[in-house]
Amino acid sequence: MSKHPQTTKYKLLLTLAALGVVYGDIGTSPLYALKEAFHHSHLLPTPENIMGILSLIFWSLILVISVKYLVFILRADDNGEGGILALTSLIKSPQKKELSQNIKVALTLTGVFGAAFLYGDGIITPAISILSAVEGLRVITPVFDPYIIPITVLILVLLFSVQKNGTGSVGKVFGPVTLLWFLVIGFLGAYNIFQNFEVLKSVSPFYAYQFFVQNSFSGFVVLGSVFLVVTGGEALYSDLGHFGIEPIRKAWFYVVLPCLLLNYFGQGSFLLDHPEGVSNPFFSMAPAWSLYPLVVLATLATTIASQALITGVFSISMQAVQQGYLPRALIRHTSENEFGQIYIKNINYLLMMGCILLVLIFKTSSNLAAAYGIAVTLTMIITTLLFYVVAVYRWGWNVYGALALCSVFAAIDLAFLGANLLKILDGGWFPMILGIAGFIYMSTWKRGREILNSILSKKHVPLIEFMEKIARENIYRSEGTSVFMSRDLMIAPLSLINTVEHLKTAHKNLIFVSVKITNKPKILGQRYELTECGFGCYQLLIHFGYLEKPNVPAVFNLIKETNPIFDKDKASFFIGRENIFATALPGMAIWREKLFSFIFRNELPATEYFELPKSRVVEVGTQVEI
Incomplete structure (x- = not known):
């Protein structure tokens, strides 16, 4: 909730800060998303497969992030705060069409379940983002192999150490670096597109359809990796209270989306001419002289990428405390201008320890990619369900119109969930266990307080x-x-x-x-x-x-x-x-x-x-x- 006069200069600075905090996660997905699409499914980088996967990536970014989250979901704020618990709060408040108490309770618990799974995503995102960037050192020389995990752990410690300075201070530093990152990956992609314009045809959904027809089940498996390009959507919504809707939308449509599309198409163009580079197309398509500075920039960008989930988890935690799902905690507000900019020491410490543990257990970004996706997919499905209820019962939308819109969102979410469920044995069990444990913790605290208050009230x-x-x-x-x-x-x-x-x-x-x-x-x-x-x-x-x-x-x-x-x-x-x-x-x-x-x-x-x-x-x- 903003407390600052909305001058043009302030809005621009807030948009720049939003780049660094909100879009780091989505912005660094080019490092591993296309690589994992081929690695996870064991598909060959044929022109048909390259064009099909690029088509899936393009339409995922348009339908899931641009339409679902940026146009619709961000409208559902609770006094300026976003995230799944904000949706839950809107359902519990008075409606234009009242729901029965039992349905409200069921929907509220569903929302808490989704929030608990966001904690799992909050631990995996920093680990996979930073590890994938540091692994770029392998492209330069295998000499760095023994140092990749220690360097990753050191960066994680440094990242969580600066959180106490607050989102605003972090954003002022991270924003310009992230802007440079997007401009660089956009230019790198554009340079490669000029080598083969054929890749631009993949904007046609026909290539996605043809990909599924030709690859059947293997094509479905690829969705689990394609989902990596939109994993930052839920964190984006959770960060609403830190910056507000306008800076988040402007940053996406003016900078983030164009640069992401340029880079993904650039990787595709490179693979069309150099399919042997499929093991790491992002770094492989860069000129040899640029590898060292690109690895450094990628490491900075992925460190920043983690910020989206960290601040999102802080926001969810504050809402959980306010709604009685977590016990009292010391929540430090770090900005006079933005109510949602906060720091929670205990949560920060737990996230850091969880990230380091993940890096030590899974060791590579490819192994972590197998664990990534299930938690946030479940949260996205629940967000779609709760949004439908808010749209119809709180805003008074037409039932059939809202159902048609949310059915499209739900169909996409369910397709991604089905593909991600195939990863459970490969590592997907980790966020599942973490999410279930978080739900048990939060629901037990809430119910326990209700029982205790009932006894004491007598x-x-x-x-x-x-x-x-x-x-x-x-x-x-x-x-x-x-x-x-x-x-x-x-x-x-x-x-x-x-x-x-x-x-x-x-x-x-x-x-x-x-x-x-x-x-x-x-x-x-x-x-x-x-x-x-x-x-x-x-x-x-x-x-x-x-x-x-x-x-x-x-x-x-x-x-x-x-x-x-x-x-x-x-x-x-x-x-x-x-x-x-x-x-x-x-x-x-x-x-x-x-x-x-x-x-x-x-x-x-x-x-x-x-x-x-x-x-x-x-x-x-x-x-x-x-």
Whole structure:
């Protein structure tokens, strides 16, 4: 969600940054897509096969990326945020045509399932992109063979190390490099097209049809490799919140698409004249003098390519936290102008470790290509389904028109899925396992919180009613100040209820604090609202901007100037802490309850999140059986 005046200069800079962050993945597919089409299917690089595969690549880029994502899917944003969880959120909100609650729940879980699979794609993309570029050193000389994996791992470590600087800062550096990359691959492709214009005929879908007729099942297998040219589509949608729809569309139609088509056709033209170069057509079609600088540029470009998925995973993670599918996390916003530009330290670390592990296990980009595709294909199919529901039930589109459009998208998605399923034994099992594990984790956390909240809600008492009870029963009020963190200022916190029930006492001054994070970068006006509600009680609502740390003690220092009881060094901060025990009670399977208990114990503590003084914090435990 943009907070910056939309000047022409700003839009151009944002478009340039979008090149570096959003289109790196799609932009580096020429390094391996055409090569893998022949390697994976074991087809010979005959003119008919070359023209047929190029036709498939052309129409995949047009129908999947240009039409499906750029024209239609990007319209489905949730307050500026994109991605499959944004679609899920739109389905849960009020509709023009209401869905039944059961259907909403089923669609929501389907969306979460798709989001979980995006994490698998987020780990594979950096690994395959960077590894494929570094392998270009083999084209120059086999001397580099022993160093390819160590160099790849080093680049991955460096890539994830700069993420803390934020998408905007990364984009400013990556954008110009990516622009240079697209111009170079476009020029390289155009140069080779001039050697054989015959290749341009492959824009006709007849060549794709003829390819399937001649190759039957082998032609179908090729779709698993052709899909590599569009794998960045879902990440593109997830990155919507980082840049907005206009810069993403302009970057695609003005720069990315023309340069990609030129390069793919250039590779095809080269293979028509030099079929022996099929083992690595991208580097083989380049002049010998340009190989070293091209490998360096490709390595930089593939490092940047990983950014699309990394930022996409950050966005999905933030939405998952907001919607209750992931536990509380420290989400650092890195831009005053773009709400969606964020950094999540733990997610960044896990992605880095996963990428390095993949490189060490699979060793080559060809092996990784076998694992690539299944996860993102499933996510794309789910996106198509959810988009249809949003179009019909939220936007009020004609049912038959929306069905016709989405049926075309679904047919393409299903064809790609079928071809990718053939890769399961060759490595496709990895993202499948990762996606299923992610879905179990997210759905277990969501369901566990619902069960826990349901149990705890039975103990809820209105705050004023509970304070009247304290006064009525003449509960002893000792000297001092207690601070209770609370989501709802109208409800008595369980930590207070348990303290009074067991100790039969309460401090004379009771402060109930609730924190609200706004969609503004910083709070420039009134930061807090303080209400005195009798019985020695104060209700404090604090506002923080999304760029600010929710530092509660700092606000106490401001109030202390006019009200001395708000002394953080003398007050006791009471934090509720539930201890979860798995039982045979109705709810979830025992193993899921144990998993929820484990996640709950390791959630980011409120003490750390609100920067409370640790020496003044008192945790009040509650034993809960679920």
